[in-house]
Amino acid sequence: MDYRVRLEVFEGPLDLLLHLIKKEKLDIFNIPIAQITADYLNYIKLFRRLNLDFAGEFLVMASTLIHVKSRMLLPSVETVEEEEPEDLRAELADRLMEYQKFKEAASILKEREAIQRNVYGRLPLIPQDEDYTIEATLFDLLDAFQRVAFRAEKEVREIIQEELSVEDRIREILDFLENRRFINFETIFSGQRTKKLLIVTLLALLELIRLRMVFARQAKPFGDIRIYRAKQELVTQG
Amino acid sequence: MEREKLKNIIECFLFFSDKPLGIDKLANIIEIDNPDEIKGAVEQLKKEYELRNSGLQVLNIAQGYQICTRGEFSSWLRKLYKSQTTFQLSLPALETLSIIAYKQPVTRAEIEKIRGVDASCVLRTLLERKLIRISGRKKVPGRPILYGTTQEFLRYFGLKDLSEIPSLEEIKPPVSG
Numbered sequence: 288m289d290y291r292v293r294l295e296v297f298e299g300p301l302d303l304l305l306h307l308i309k310k311e312k313l314d315i316f317n318i319p320i321a322q323i324t325a326d327y328l329n330y331i332k333l334f335r336r337l338n339l340d341f342a343g344e345f346l347v348m349a350s351t352l353i354h355v356k357s358r359m360l361l362p363s364v365e366t367v368e369e370e371e372p373e374d375l376r377a378e379l380a381d382r383l384m385e386y387q388k389f390k391e392a393a394s395i396l397k398e399r400e401a402i403q404r405n406v407y408g409r410l411p412l413i414p415q416d417e418d419y420t421i422e423a424t425l426f427d428l429l430d431a432f433q434r435v436a437f438r439a440e441k442e443v444r445e446i447i448q449e450e451l452s453v454e455d456r457i458r459e460i461l462d463f464l465e466n467r468r469f470i471n472f473e474t475i476f477s478g479q480r481t482k483k484l485l486i487v488t489l490l491a492l493l494e495l496i497r498l499r500m501v502f503a504r505q506a507k508p509f510g511d512i513r514i515y516r517a518k519q520e521l522v523t524q525g
Numbered sequence: 526m527e528r529e530k531l532k533n534i535i536e537c538f539l540f541f542s543d544k545p546l547g548i549d550k551l552a553n554i555i556e557i558d559n560p561d562e563i564k565g566a567v568e569q570l571k572k573e574y575e576l577r578n579s580g581l582q583v584l585n586i587a588q589g590y591q592i593c594t595r596g597e598f599s600s601w602l603r604k605l606y607k608s609q610t611t612f613q614l615s616l617p618a619l620e621t622l623s624i625i626a627y628k629q630p631v632t633r634a635e636i637e638k639i640r641g642v643d644a645s646c647v648l649r650t651l652l653e654r655k656l657i658r659i660s661g662r663k664k665v666p667g668r669p670i671l672y673g674t675t676q677e678f679l680r681y682f683g684l685k686d687l688s689e690i691p692s693l694e695e696i697k698p699p700v701s702g
């Protein structure tokens with residue numbers, strides 16, 4: 288895995304553009320494209336010189352700016368159906384305006400966060416299912432799967448044609464958990480009579496765990512695995 | 526049931542509960558059919574705490590009520606809980622959250638279009654913090670996942686409900702130029 292240092296100074300290309308517009312006191316709806324493109328590229332050069340790794344999205348925006356600039360320089364050819372440079376510029380202005388609104392909304396949330404962070408409510412007093420507190424690792428899950436699959440292999444004699452997608456299986460598992468707090472790992476696989484169904488079930492389970500919609504927990508290392516449904520309204524103060 | 530007793534029972538619940546309790550829930554436990562009666566008692570309790578100048582307050586958050594400490598005493602509480610790590614959301618997380626709050630249900634691609642950067646990392650953090658949830662899948666090719674905010678989102682920001690955040694039209698971006 289490669290290690291990248293993300294550039295935190297600017298959240299993204301739109302953020303950098305807003306910064307440049309503010310710095311040069313430009314009008315969002317009348318951006319001098321040539322000037323902003325030059326300023327923008329200067330920043331990209333600076334990132335490079337400082338050896339900062341930046342997201343590819345910055346380059347996408349650079350190419351958009353250059354594209355708009357070049358379109359504005361060239362006389363329009365009527366036969367070519369392409370967006371007018373003015374349209375492209377207006378589109379950029381709209382995007383910047385919208386982004387700016389959400390930036391403002393984020394700062395409102397930040398203020399509320401600062402207030403609410405100083406207000407404490409009671410922490411959960413009664414820990415639930417004290418026994419099953421260890422989160423099962425991928426290897427635990429694969430080991431458990433192998434045990435189930437091995438058992439199934441001995442039982443399955445005939446080939447049954449059945450189609451079931453991972454997505455369907457995800458829904459089935461969630462439905463199953465609707466009125467229960469947990470199910471045993473083995474229970475999920477019981478009744479899955481073909482290898483394909485077993486694998487589809489495993490993939491569905493892994494996907495649910497990845498999305499943090501369920502948790503796989505054990506009471507002790509290498510112990511039985513239970514699948515818990517993630518509680519949506521769980522309070523996580525502190 | 527007399528008003529005073531009802532109020533005291535509710536006080537016990539709001540003190541003991543680790544999350545905000547809604548009027549419906551309270552009505553259910555106390556077995557009183559009239560939600561207005563519950564609401565009246567809760568509001569009276571809330572007022573009493575305010576008048577008493579207490580260190581505690583009855584908060585109306587996340588579509589429910591909970592007894593919490595007052596913000597001005599937070600530094601004292603931190604003396605008691607020294608080890609408690611205080612968590613704060615990053616700017617990308619706050620931006621992404623605000624987009625989800627206003628546009629929900631919304632897909633990752635829609636969020637990324639507005640912010641202009643990849644959102645997968647931030648979304649994972651927000652899911653882990655239970656500030657957002659998967660609310661379904663959009664009925665378009667690829668069936669992308671839709672995201673929405675949670676009760677925990679309301680609680681975290683001390684909001685009664687979503688209507689408490691100003692509408693997008695109300696938000697005036699700082700004038701540039």
